[in-house]
Amino acid sequence: MFQQEEYDVIVVGAGHAGCEAAAAAATLGSKVLLVTMNMNTIAQMSCNPAMGGVAKGQIVREVDALGGLSGIITDKTMIQFRMLNRSKGPAMWSPRAQSDRMRFAEEWRLALEQTPNVDFWQEAVTGLLVEDGVCVGVKTQLGIEYRAKSVVLTNGTFLNGLIHIGEKQFGGGRMAEKGSTGLTEQLLELGFEAGRMKTGTPPRVDGRSLDYSKMEEQPGDEVPGKFSYLDTPALPKQRPCYITYTNPEVHEILKEGFEKSPMFQGRIKGLGPRYCPSVEDKINRFADKDRHQIFVEPEGWSTVEVYVNGFSSSLPEDVQYRALRKIAGFENAKMFRPGYAIEYDFFPPTQLLPTLETKRVANLYFAGQINGTTGYEEAACQGLMAGINAHRKVHGEAPFVLSRSQAYIGVLIDDLVNKGTDEPYRMFTSRAEHRLLLRQDNADLRLTPLGYELGLASEERMQLVREKEQQTQAVAKILKSFGIEAADINGWLTEIGSAEISEKTRAVNLLRRPGVELPALAAALPGLALALAPYRPDALEQAEILVKYEAYLEKEHQQAARMQELENFIIQGRLDYQAMPALSHEAREKLLKIQPETLGQASRISGVSPADVSVLMVYLGR
The missing domain is CATH 1.10.10.1800 (tRNA uridine 5-carboxymethylaminomethyl modification enzyme MnmG/GidA)
Structure with missing residues (x-):
């Protein structure tokens, strides 16, 4: 047996979820093995070079307040900072930073290498070791078996990943990187339900070939803020972003490629993110609009590579190139690589407990895009929570779960495990009923005492x-x-x-x-x-x-307290909801599937009505 050492936690995948999971579990004292297919792409920003944004910025602040690292890494590597929605109320203020893509990944790797208790292994994981319904390790492509007391899967877009560019398609988890096979098939055999999702990315271009004088400059804040509540370095200078627009000529060229579009021709089966559509989808759905905004985002301090935000596409590369050159400022644009769509496997998150442990296999946790979410920030917070809970379970400690009135993280996980998602889930302020309590400015006051009690916050x-x-x-x-x-x-x-x-x-x-x-x-x-x-x-x-x-x-605190009363109704063990004829048929079906742990959780399951909750309350009262 190769390297027979047993770990407390094995984390599979080193994206944003995997990095936070490994760092959290190790900081808390677990012996961690982080397994990644490529050590050079740890914490890769696969899509846009930015952290934060509306609701997402609040999540990064919460991760930081608990003792996670995403905020610190962002502060060390950002090239621009903006507080969005300052003209609105404080519940809407949302920090966002443009990052130096290469430095962001480098800082994360260095931070993990300097974290005691983290070991690394570069290879694909092709299977799980499961004994008597408990996950006890992983098996790699080389046939090596690593044993552990718990495993966190953070596979991102790599599970049976399929890349589409026009009529061309090939396997991959990201451009120029192999997909991951074997895990989905084993999980299906174990009784898990799986689905397919889709996401996309725009072309990258050479910034030296752009004419910025034809675009609107978008500078950072005059006095740039930060993400971390610690004393991270202030940003002494900033790089501007730019805004330009598509036009009818661009749209006509893009339409020429529709007959070869994998999305319109039905070759892509997975559902894409509703709030981040491809440029061809925007033209199709909003046919009345003669232009769409394009954000021109530099990828770092020194690189000339530029991210064309708003031009995500899976059309043939020649169509993308011709259309791109009709955008103001892009007349002489040189493309580094075309945009593409990627399909991948995910597992509906109603199969998870609120700790992100799976219901079917004990000591196995899912975090990130495997749960149907989209976005670095959503992935990072799930990784943090999965890492904390994996550590606590193997050390015999109580689960750590955040409520909807404590954090956006609580809202996100509660939505996933109770409502599930059939399209890539993205966090918005509107998803939080207590958003005035869950502001970006008070995440430290809300969560650092909890992180400190856990042993994660310093x-x-x-x-x-x-x-x-x-x-x-x-x-x-x-x-x-x-x-x-x-x-x-x-x-x-x-x-x-x-x-x-x-x-x-x-x-x-x-x-x-x-x-x-x-x-x-x-x-x-x-x-x-x-x-x-x-x-x-x-x-x-x-x-x-x-x-x-x-x-x-005060009003929001009172509402939160009333909701908490439902959370205090604990549902002990598995109930036979089919034996409760007073419940609606849909409620019996959903409750049986999800098996909520509290009456509050039951009340938030789609299809469970207030009348059904009243029936449950009477039943539990007895």
């Missing part, structure tokens, strides 16, 4: 959170007590188009007005500015949000 992190909490409370107290005379503020209020005051008021009352923000108010009142001078910017921002939205936050 003492340094916890100390920063304590300081922030103390300062936030102190600032809130100042805002609620600081008196403002009408003569001192009415001139400024008139300037900004806000009604004057007739008598003395408190700072908090003015802050609750639309259009009044703390930095500007403090600038207008030297006494207030002096009182707030000793406090950290993040504490000032946090206190402003808390006092501005106090009534709304």
